[in-house]
Amino acid sequence: MRHRLSPFLATMLVLGFAFLYGPIASVVIYSFNASRLVTVWAGFSTRWYGELLENDQIKGAALTSFEIAFLAATGALILGTLAGYVLARYRRFPGRTLFGALVSGPLVMPEVITGLSLLLLFVALEQAIGWPQGRGIVTIVIAHVTMGLVYVAVVVEARLSAFDRSLEEAALDLGARPWKVFAVITLPLIAPALIAGWLLAFTLSLDDLVISSFTTGPSATTLPMVIFSSVRLGVSPQINALATILLVVVAVAVVIAGRILARTRSSPMP
Amino acid sequence: MSGVLRAARPRGDRWARALVVGLPYAWLLLFFLAPAIIVLKISLAEQTLGVPPYTSLFAAGRLQATADNYLFLVSDSLYASAYLNALRFAAGATCCCLLIGYPLAYGIVRAPLRWRNALLLLVILPFWTSFLIRVYAWIGLLKGNGFINNLLLGAGLIDQPLTLLNNEFAVYVGLVYSYLPYMVLPLYAALEKLDPTLLEAASDLGCRPMQAFWRITLPLSLPGIIAGSLLVFIPMCGEFIIPELLGGSDTLMIGKVLWDEFFTNRDWPVAAAVALVMLVALVLPMGLLRRYLVREAT
């Protein structure tokens, strides 16, 4: 009874995955369509990829997005790990309830509100203390760090809650100081969770449209913004090509991550 | 051991602890709580021409606050209907996500072990690809001369192309499609924890599979259902991209209203008012409901 797939469930699985991947498949297929029109299949062509690689606007935006995502993910990892640690280990201190609420806040907040509120903060700060001077990459990074850190915190908290504390106690007992215990025992063993958190924050930043649009300035255009403005006008084959490239990159990354995870899982972790 | 004991805390470690707590706390206070307060402040201001395009709270020593923006929201039925639309779409889409996502999650749990990791990866993959692109993909499919219409016309099932885009249908499809992975993962987590021997015991006691599902599997997976539903419902309410790209004039949702007030009308105070109303009338109650339900179900 445990691993038997009834015909109903098997059908649902197939339909479900067809639903999930149908649209994605269509984007990939039409990125190779020689014709500009989605309606007509005019033969296989990679011309859109060629045009894409010539498109300076998209290339610039992609670079900006990756730069922002890298910085944001790293910042989110550091702050998120601290926050997750606090949530998992420090059960009682003044203001803990507020802390818990603050960390789960951005998770449920609609992006339009987060984006708007951060922009208003930046404007108010600029009025009050002169920083940040105008908005751009820095403000987007700050916004993305705030968003990313809560996801990292959730992942880290879950991992630490399931962590075998007797390992840390044993290390203490044998003579290691608390920070040493964290660095030499805890950190290496929760590393997969940290990597997953970083990747999560990276992807969220790379993909973000709404918050970036609110918190950006004239100098910073991200990839989602470019995609959004061209997509508003309708289907664009170059966008299809871009989408396919992104898809392949992510797919490869996820498969690699999955393999690594499977290998670490074979040796039981505490 | 029945009681919980307080841990030993040597003096030197207290500073480190304060730092560990303080850093994220300070960041969140500055970049999450403070902005919320500023939203409140600006929602009480007036739109002006200038930089920044709103009046300040204190001018010449006097408090300059107006509730005009809120009155405006209440008076114009556009906002109320946008808000209700958002709730309507989110509720409907959440139910659809549940109806599609539950069998999907259950199918993965029941699948042979060697397929399970691959299947999970396949569910997670769309989650990692661009949200924007996944929504965009539906434009090509739902257009008048898009893939679906061409298919149906070519197969002779219809004479005229169906209007599948820029209407409510497209918004529902977009919402369900985009948020499906967020529903499947908590459901999978809850169903995976289910002890298969419970179902075996039920069968041994004379319970048919369908009955066993309704009486055992479904109730025990309730925490997952609640978690998934709330994870999906709240962001759906404030969704902007989907109504913008796939919707039409009759699918106004509150998220799009906020965006338009800000970017198109350049009316920051009204946008701020909309945001605050959303916060108070949506996010807060939902957040509390989520807490309450999760506590009750576990």
Added chain:
Amino acid sequence: MPPLLAIDRVVKRFADGDGAAVDGVSLDLAAGEFFALLGPSGCGKTTLLRLLAGFEEPDDGRVLIAGEDMAGVPPYARPVNMMFQSYALFPHMTVFDNIAFGLRQNRRPRAEIATRVRAMLDLVQLGHLARRKPDQLSGGEKQRVALARALVQEPKLLLLDEPLTALDRKLREETRFELVRIQQRVGITFLMVTHDQEEAMSMATRIGVMEKGRIVQIGPPDEVYEHPRDRFVAGFLGAINFFAARVVAASDGVVALESAEAAGRQFSVADKRAWTPGTEVALALRPERIVLGAAPDPRWDNALSGTVKGVAYRGEASDVEIELASGKLVRATIANIERRHHASFARGEAVALGWTRESGIVLEP
């Protein structure tokens, strides 16, 4: 010469303030002892262990190790090491690195670390597994690594948290001897916490029985077993029969009791205390002290008759359950010295029970 470990009226309360996990425990350990703290789950023995290791601080009282007060001293600064119940081996380090961990934290020179770890590996006979990771070891091997890791720094006191519980039965019995052997070889004071009275009695030089946060009796195993101070200790340290009885007379070191459960028959017990006639007491009697026969033997100090209700054959011994005329059930344990001895007691048969004056123990009811 102060005791190696002095626990002085230590109290540790629960966080909700409702009672104490450790309620005023005092205990002295001499160097080289193998002490077992025995008690049911929830009695506070693990809490006491953690107080000694430094993972908790006492609310009242003091802990002194080699004369030094351990108040405020964190675990990494105490001359104490602990062997954890789950072993707590670091999964991302080899056996060698696990054992060397503490030495490395204390910045011992590399050559010294190598020598000491090797010596420890030889002591626990795991030299051939030095390069393995914990997930490649069996339960017994993991346990030995945990022991080696805790011993290598030569602590003044080694704490063992249920060291044998995770092992299967056969392994447990072998390991008991080995642990005692190792302790005697290295000469380190061991304090072991367990709920298994067989383990405690077979390994320790002294036992402390704990109940609800207090130590109710301390002594060498045979003393605690043969002369329990109250019903709890008597019942916890092995199977025992209790008779509700009343003192009839007490003189010359012999107490006469009568019990309704024994159909008014009198018992005589060797007990030097001056019991007042008429006092309600409990007579405790170990099953193995009961002799069975087809008919009462006149040489027996105490005799009863009953019917055999059941026999549980355990290989080396058999437990015979006997119902007395009063309906009371008594358990007797017979060593199977000769073949088919147990067969002489079949269900439904009448049987006589007897025991000596020295076998019974008089306790508060």
